[in-house]
Amino acid sequence: MLYKKNKKKYLPKFSVILPVFWGTNSNEFMCAYQSLIRQTIPPDEIIIICDGKLKVNLKVIIAKLERDNKLVKVYKSKYNFGPGHARNFGVEKSKYNIVAFMDSDDISLPKRFELQLPFFRKKDISAVGGFIKEINLNSNISKVRVVMEVPSNELRNKFISPVNNVTMIVKKKEFLVMGGFPEIRKGEDFVLWAKFILNKKKIINLAKILVEVKVSELEKKRIKSKIDLQYITYLGRIKWFNIYEEQTLKFILLVLFFSPLIVTQIIYKILRRFPLENQIVGQRRKFR
Helix, strand or coil, X not given: CCEEEECCEEEECEEEEEEECCCCCHHHHHHHHHHHHCCCCCCCEEEEEEECCCCHHHHHHHHHHHHHCCCEEEEEECXXXXXXXXXXXXXXXXXXXXXEECCCCEEECCCHHHHHHHHHHCCCEEEEEEEEEEEECCCCCEEEECCCCCCCCCHHHCCCCCCCHHHCEEEHHHHHHCCCCCCXXXXXXXXXXXXXXXXXXXXXXXXXXXXXXXXXXXXXXXXXXXXXXXXXXXXXXXXXXXXXXXXXXXXXXXXHHCCCHHHHHHHHHHHHHCCCCHHHHHHHHHCC
C-alpha cells in the first residue's frame, strides 16, 4: 500500500470515483469537485466516469479539468449503464488500493478524508463511512441520517441500507473480491454493503457528518420510483433476508407503490428512522 506523509501522519494514498451522467448539473458538479480538492487531505487521484452522453457545458468543464489537473482521469462510455457499472469501472481503473465514493451533486466536508483514512492503518478494517446531512433545497431545513457504528444484519438494520454509500471509503482488493456493485439501477449500494457484512468484513461508520446531500421536493416525489423488487431479490439471494422477510418486504413495497404519494412518504420516513439506536439518536443534537 502506498503512503504519504501529511500533517505528521502516514496515510494511504487513495482514489475518488465520481460518476456523471446526462442529468448531472454542471454547477453542482463543480461544487462537488471543489469540495474534493479543498480537503485537508486531498485525493491522489480523481476518476470521473462519464456514464453515457453528457450536456455540452458539463463536457467542456470536464475536459478542462482533465487538461489542467494531472490527478484527474476521465473515462467515457457511449451508453448509460447506471451508477453501479460506472463505479465498478472506476474502481478497476483506480491506481491505489484505497477508493472513496462520491456523488456528483454532493459536498464532502473539508475533513472527511482526514477523519476516515487513519482507520486503514488497521488491517482488519475493510471500509469506513459516516453520517450525511440532508439539506432540503426548498425549505432549507436539514436533517442528519445516522447509521450504526458497526453495521450488522440484525432486524433493525435489515430494511434500510446500513451505510451511507456516498460517504464510503473501501479497500479496492476487498471490493473486487465481493464482486463490486451489482449492475442494477436501484439499491445496488445496499446489496454490496450487505455482502460485506455477511462475509464478516469489518465496516466502521464514524459518528460524524462527512457529506452534505441536497434534497428537493422533486426528489421526494421520486420515492415511488425507488420501489424496486430487483434489489430485494438480490438481498434474498445472498441471504440478507430469510424467505419470510423477503416476501413480506416485497408485499409492503407493492402496497406502497399503489398507495397515494403522501402515504408512501410517511411510511418511508418511518422506515428511515427504524434502524436507529437511542445512543445514536441522542448524538443528533451535536450537529449544526
